[in-house]
Amino acid sequence: MNLGALGEERLLKHIASGLPRDRRVFAGAGDDCAVLQAPGDGQFLLLKTDCVVEGVHFSAHTDAAQVGWKAMARSLSDFAAMSGLPEFALITLIVPAGRRAAWVAGLYRGLARAARKFSVAIVGGETSGTAGPAVVSVSVSGRVETERWVSRSGGKPDDDLFVTGRLGGSLRRRHLRFTPRILESRWLTERFAIHAMIDLSDGLGADLPRLARASGAGFEVDERSLPRARGCTVADAISDGEDYELLFAVAPDSSPALERVWRQKWRIQLTRIGRLTTRGKAKQKLPSGYVHFR
């Protein structure tokens, strides 16, 4: 069977199931970041790698600095999902020999701009030639206090579900210049018991079922409540993907205070979109046509 037929998600699952387990690994393949034993007390080491490929994630006409920003920001968004602090990045750059040095310089400007915004040091990397399309892979390490780490799996039935920002329309506007919600995520876990969190990279229709399933819960979403980007339908908000906003679950008695102090602190929107339920009991209200992942 070839990879096209097998599918990336199934392939990753299959591969992950074959890898040796290790007591130093608290979360591994399939989660936002790997969560790992660190030498210091009270901290986890977080690792994440991500890549963008020309012809898949960007085109030959995409501004190189925006490619660089996106390549770095995608990994940083996974740190936001776990309320982690990114610290160090390695860049792997695979480019055809005929590519102009100005393109590489632009790419690094974008990488460095995203890194600097979140106090990440670019500490090395590797370059290689290729006969094919350009590839930029970014690996980031960082850390999170053990008591502030948020996984996808801690949601409880009746938890309220919130999303930051507005959903949909990313391809037209935002997928090349989104802001990873690291500051917001760190603020949240400093003040509230966030039960479960994920960043919306594949769209609410794919990522909410992931969070619910990891938490052993079902979910109910009020479609009319979804915060839509300008010009977007409910369907766009559910399935466009690449929002890189946060979706999280908190106990319902935290919600009033959370909504109040959020408004005082942040200009981006925070919206209660529904709640987790007992698994199997509630109607899954996301139109199934928009859910890529079952």
Added chain:
Amino acid sequence: MNLGALGEERLLKHIASGLPRDRRVFAGAGDDCAVLQAPGDGQFLLLKTDCVVEGVHFSAHTDAAQVGWKAMARSLSDFAAMSGLPEFALITLIVPAGRRAAWVAGLYRGLARAARKFSVAIVGGETSGTAGPAVVSVSVSGRVETERWVSRSGGKPDDDLFVTGRLGGSLRRRHLRFTPRILESRWLTERFAIHAMIDLSDGLGADLPRLARASGAGFEVDERSLPRARGCTVADAISDGEDYELLFAVAPDSSPALERVWRQKWRIQLTRIGRLTTRGKAKQKLPSGYVHFR
């Protein structure tokens, strides 16, 4: 200017010089691993990323498990160079959709075999499609005790220079199944004051001048002493590259004991090939035609 004309080494230097410095970074771009502040006392965090590209580092006919072994072992060899312990690896896999799943399974067998041999846990990664050749990028994190970290730059004039194993002929035999010298390196720094060390990835003719220059020293090598792999000339031993053996510098009064106890412990060869000198004083005895790097 395009990248072919600029050259990888100059490009990396240029890029590294433009990145923001950071007091958490003890060694960064251009070194074997990045050496970084870690939360625990007495430890550095080490990070390394490396990649292999189809058509550059391996061919469509190369056994997939050997590709996987090599992709992992290259990064681990950089840990050996710093006497570090690798711990966790992330895999980025970029493959055309038409590639057979059996190829990917074979690749992972090789990756996992190399990881297991050195107690490295594969903790995640990323996959993407591509219209071009396959790419495998491996990022590894680990650690080293601050007092056992060995850089390239600590060599002193009159230090003896040693290499492990035999040099040359890698392309015919060994570049797909070499053993990173992690155990040997850890053994060395437990018992001896190793002043400077590097792994021979680009060949002695390129890597010895790097170590010498980083140490502010010159070097003398007795070509007749070079440990050559079977069927290799002196020129092969100097310039073939991909030996992944260790080159290191120690004070000459350590050499007799080192040579004696090494022989008792290890089956692979250890050879004194020359010494570091005061910069500019000694004749650089490596035939300049074989030195890629000046």
